[in-house]
Amino acid sequence: MNKYFRIATIAYLVWLSTILGAGLFAGIAVAPVIFHTDQWLGAEVLSHYQEGLIMTENFLKLSYLVTITVIVVFLYEGYKYKKFERDTITQIATFFVLATGLLFSQYYVPDIISMQLAGEAMTQSDAFLNTHKGSEINYKIFSLALLVLIVRNMQKACK
Secondary structure, three states: OOOHHHHHHHHHHHHHHHHHHHHHHHHHHHHHHOOOOOHOOOOOOOOOOHHHHHHHHHHHHHHHHHHHHHHHHHHHHHHHHHOOOHHHHHHHHHHHHHHHHHHHHHHHHHHHHHHHHOOHHHOHHHHHHHHHHHHHHHHHHHHHHHHHHHHHHHHHHHO
């Protein structure tokens, strides 16, 4: 592995790890705080709908990073594919990162935003709840696929 590709690999691994950490932090730390403001402030200051609007802003910003990640993964893993550095696990993980990343940033987040713009009643509908649950499952698959890419690329880089 040449010096510049090794540097690119390190940058790639740092980027993937950062995105994985950001997504985990949003789901594990940010969401519980935002959706339980009454516990932290002592009284209900925001409605559940307002808390949802705040959380959506966080995930909108995360979706920008996810889109960049999709591009980075496509370029890096595409380059490795063209260099015949292929393995089935990495190819499957790459597919899932690309597919679920695009679903998250181009389908789920815009769909949730449009439903929120339709008003509070829409956010209590089955359509919204199902879309929200689908986005959670989708992001978990995205995170797992990112983790697999990180581990596989670290294994190859440490040889």
